[in-house]
Amino acid sequence: MKRVKIKAKGRVFEGVALPSDDNKLVLKLDSGYNAGFYDYEILEEKEVEMHEFVPQRFESRENLGTIKVISTGGTIASKVDYKTGAVTSQFSAEEIVADIPELLEIANIDAELLYNILSENMKPDYWVKLARRVHEAVRDGYDGVVVTHGTDTMHYSASALAFMLRTPVPVVFVGAQRSSDRPSSDAAMNMICSAHTALSDLGEVTIVMHGTTADEFCYIHRGVKARKNHTSRRDAFESVNYSPLGKVFPDGRIDWIAERFRRNERELELYDKFEEKVALIKYYPGLGPEILEFFHDRGYRGFVIEGTGLGHVSTDWVETVKRIAEDSVIVMTSQCLWGRVCDRVYDTGRYLLRAGVIEGEDMLPETALIKLMWLLGNFDVEDAKMLVKENIVGEINPMLGYEDLTI
Amino acid sequence: MKRVKIKAKGRVFEGVALPSDDNKLVLKLDSGYNAGFYDYEILEEKEVEMHEFVPQRFESRENLGTIKVISTGGTIASKVDYKTGAVTSQFSAEEIVADIPELLEIANIDAELLYNILSENMKPDYWVKLARRVHEAVRDGYDGVVVTHGTDTMHYSASALAFMLRTPVPVVFVGAQRSSDRPSSDAAMNMICSAHTALSDLGEVTIVMHGTTADEFCYIHRGVKARKNHTSRRDAFESVNYSPLGKVFPDGRIDWIAERFRRNERELELYDKFEEKVALIKYYPGLGPEILEFFHDRGYRGFVIEGTGLGHVSTDWVETVKRIAEDSVIVMTSQCLWGRVCDRVYDTGRYLLRAGVIEGEDMLPETALIKLMWLLGNFDVEDAKMLVKENIVGEINPMLGYEDLTI
The missing domain is CATH 3.40.50.40 (Rossmann fold)
Incomplete structure (x- = not known):
């Protein structure tokens, strides 16, 4: 990764350049705050080791299972820019985790930033790279994998991974409809429900999102049967032509509803070829x-x-x-x-x-x-x-x- | 229209050729039965006046309102061919009406066959011709117009008419998910509810179809807010981003739910130009x-x-x-x-x-x-x-x- 010093808007900024999906430069400033720039002049840049990013391991507890969180961007990794009113992708995986301390009571978590893009910019070869990274995590022995993702195309990505990867453990896609710095954000509850799901008796690729507009429970949808059916509601995702696999509550209770692939039912396999045309x-x-x-x-x-x-x-x-x-x-x-x-x-x-x-x-x-x-x-x-x-x-x-x- | 004598499958058939949407010849035989032929040899054909088709007026009752029914084809005008198991469009408007005697207790009905096609074959210029025919019917003083239509693209056609035609009276699109010769057919109840709607205090283009899978009531959907959201269920149509305008029961009761254009609220106007590209x-x-x-x-x-x-x-x-x-x-x-x-x-x-x-x-x-x-x-x-x-x-x-x- 690069450490960059720039001049913009008449001031000097310095920080680590984060992955960004367009011509914008996103810097993680030393203050911890992330800032995006369009018009800037680079004064200095140097390659730095950013071991703190890939992967970040939080303090371990022996009695808890271990989850890998892979961040790809989206609203769940976003905050509102109060100058422009726009929402931009700015959080890395460990920032998402650090922001929700309850997660560390549920599991040991290793966090990794893979992409930092809004999900309308997802492409088939990004799915392939993501599938390989999830495959590695499962091979490395994680009890489950959580992929944080923009909601726009989350069901396309979840389907892509479902076909590419036969997984013996839960692979959970999760997003948010409101960024985590807003009072109505669904990010924390969705993350908590995802962590519980990632440790559960499940062996397939799923989507975990709010089940109702209130903060009651999340549905566990089968990735290949789910769809975003509302532009903005927190319960935008629905299972179509199949029941949700289950309901997961923030306290960890899971009510299973439909037939599912169980943990260790399938051997780990990766078929990572994809024809884009x-x-x-x-x-x-x-x-x-x-x-x-x-x-x-x-x-x-x-x-x-x-x-x-x-x-x-x-x-x-x-x-x-x-x-x-x-x-x-x-x-x-x-x-x-x-x-x-x-x-x-x-x-x-x-x-x-x-x-x-x-x-x-x-x-x-x-x-x-x-x-x-x-x-x-x-x-x-x-x-x-x-x-x-x-x-x-x-x-x-x-x-x-x-x-x-x-x- | 043409009266045709053909030879097919070693036998001779004679009847009036009905409009058909492909290379099939559909004959209304003198027995009243309609039959479709792919392989045939024409022995004789002559032009005949078919005043019985356009329009057909049923016996009039002075205390009832008068409705024009325009048939365009679809399942509501179909029956199962028990040789092949396929459903084909074969009924004309007056056959639909004659098949449901309750309709004649509700309104005086004039029936007219405009098309006899499955609705996936609808095209923008068919909408223009349909809008003109409905416009004529409203101008001629009918209290309401019912358009029978295939369900596949009924919401596209209803939207097209909603934009082309400002109507002071109800224009009701109706279809069926199961052909009328099947025990589970929704054709009769949908037609009855449509007739009630066509006489009601309404002045816009709507779709009337089953509200639930049971024979309880139909929803009156605003044409431009409705969508076919199931391939086969009888309650396939839903209002999206707006409430149904009302519920209509087979006995004629209507529970209005949402704001609607009322009867005579708008003057009759036709804007029948359409850019297909x-x-x-x-x-x-x-x-x-x-x-x-x-x-x-x-x-x-x-x-x-x-x-x-x-x-x-x-x-x-x-x-x-x-x-x-x-x-x-x-x-x-x-x-x-x-x-x-x-x-x-x-x-x-x-x-x-x-x-x-x-x-x-x-x-x-x-x-x-x-x-x-x-x-x-x-x-x-x-x-x-x-x-x-x-x-x-x-x-x-x-x-x-x-x-x-x-x-």
């Missing part, structure tokens, strides 16, 4: 099939269509779909989000099936996208066509058929 | 801004982005957004669906605002798409930029601010 296309009346060709011409061989209802697009699309399906995987999901795709009910769906479309069952469009990115990273097109319909990590809920859902 | 783009990690250029190069000047969270895309997009916003309208909505867009909270949003993005407030992405198609049909780009943030027909809920929503 997969398109998610939302259909609407008037959208022509040329959009498929736009991506196909650029080398895309994976397509997730967010169709209407049971999984439809205009019958105008059938010929193009047929041509592209020859060397590509085309998965149909529904913009309804809830319910199961079934292309055998209406003529349009039957034409699409004959043209080579594959039903995405009850997978969320976002989950199907990530799954197909992962499949095409690790398998050829023909195998991916077969595997995309298989339930690999709980992303397909086999318990409810089309008829069961239609009451 | 508007793109709806759902953002996901890894999607580059070239997608904006793809549409822009094809003459698109309207863009609705379905961003993450409060309304974000990767900061990689900012330069492209800025260039395209010079001669185009770019509206930001959220893939969260619930909640309000606010691009003033995080850095990314602020960059996007500076680049020319316009906040779509609490509008559904689908509604924002239709609104922008309508605005660019009737106004130039600069006026459309101003008007897209204005609440025109109830599509923006001004009552809940960002802070109110964040509890």
Whole structure:
């Protein structure tokens, strides 16, 4: 890491440069305060060892389990800049932990800063690096891993890790809808519930966030079945087409609700290849099939269509779909989000099936996208066509058929 | 219309050709039964007057109001083909009405077949033709209009009519999730509730569908605030970011819930221009801004982005957004669906605002798409930029601010 001395706004500032996701320089000043700069002149910089950042180990207690906290940025690592009113990512992992002393009563915690970005800037290769870091932590014997993350794309990242990593211990994604310096912040309770979850009898990738707008409990969502369904409420995350796995209370009690992967049920494995060239296309009346060709011409061989209802697009699309399906995987999901795709009910769906479309069952469009990115990273097109319909990590809920859902 | 004699499957069939949305020939046979054919040979065809179809007036009763029913196809006009198991659109408007004798106790009904298509095949110019036909019906003095429609894109069509038509009387979209020849069909109750709604003290475009999975009541949704949120359940439609306007019971009782446009509150007006070249783009990690250029190069000047969270895309997009916003309208909505867009909270949003993005407030992405198609049909780009943030027909809920929503 670099220690930098700069001149900005007529003053001199000095501190350690933190990772930042744009052209802004973020300095951890010696006062402990983090500050962001756009217009500045560098006066001096030198490489320094920042062992305090990676990883930071808090005082250990023998009777407690040990958790690794990996910070990637987002609101949970943010505070309000009271000059501009904007919220920016500025806390490192150990600052998040240090800010919530209750955490140290729950577990021994090692904290590590991996990224410091707002989650809309997440990219597939960041997921790969994150998966590798979580894999290392599990291999190193941590009882659980907590990933702090911006909420915008947390469900995409959690899905990515769910496919890349078979984990024998809990991997918990957690974020906040309000930054931790605000009275209504959900950061502390979400972190506390995440720590409890990370030590629990669980062996899969989950999202832990407020279950209601009050500070009652958090839901433990299966990563591949969760979605951010509100722009700003603290209980924005919901499980879709599956129940939350459980409720976790700040005092550590967990009420398990649904079938889950248990601790040590699966061996640790990492499949960290990812094909970024997969398109998610939302259909609407008037959208022509040329959009498929736009991506196909650029080398895309994976397509997730967010169709209407049971999984439809205009019958105008059938010929193009047929041509592209020859060397590509085309998965149909529904913009309804809830319910199961079934292309055998209406003529349009039957034409699409004959043209080579594959039903995405009850997978969320976002989950199907990530799954197909992962499949095409690790398998050829023909195998991916077969595997995309298989339930690999709980992303397909086999318990409810089309008829069961239609009451 | 044409009367056709064909040979198919070794037999001769004769009947009137009904509108069909693909290469299938649908004949209304003299037996009254409708049949669809793919492989056939035409033996004879002649033009016939089919006054029985457009419009069909049922026996009139002086003490009842009068409703126009316009049929466009969909499941509500469908039955199961027990040979193939598929559901196809086969009923005309008067067949739907004749099948539900209770309707004739509620209102005098004139029925008309406009289209016979599954709603995934709806297109913007079909909306224009439909709006004109509804406008004529209101001008002709009907107390209300019911449009039967496939559920897949019913909320897009209802939004389109809401913007094109200022109506002093109820315009009710209704569909069914299960075809009317199935025991669990919702077609009859939805039609009955729609007829009651069409005679009520209401003056806007609505969607009336099952409120629960049981046959208890229907919700009256504001067209521009409704969405199909389940692939198959009978209560698939929900109001998003606004309450349903009311509950309507099969016996005619209506419990009004939310502020609505009343009967005769607005004068009848039709603005039937529509610009089809508007793109709806759902953002996901890894999607580059070239997608904006793809549409822009094809003459698109309207863009609705379905961003993450409060309304974000990767900061990689900012330069492209800025260039395209010079001669185009770019509206930001959220893939969260619930909640309000606010691009003033995080850095990314602020960059996007500076680049020319316009906040779509609490509008559904689908509604924002239709609104922008309508605005660019009737106004130039600069006026459309101003008007897209204005609440025109109830599509923006001004009552809940960002802070109110964040509890």
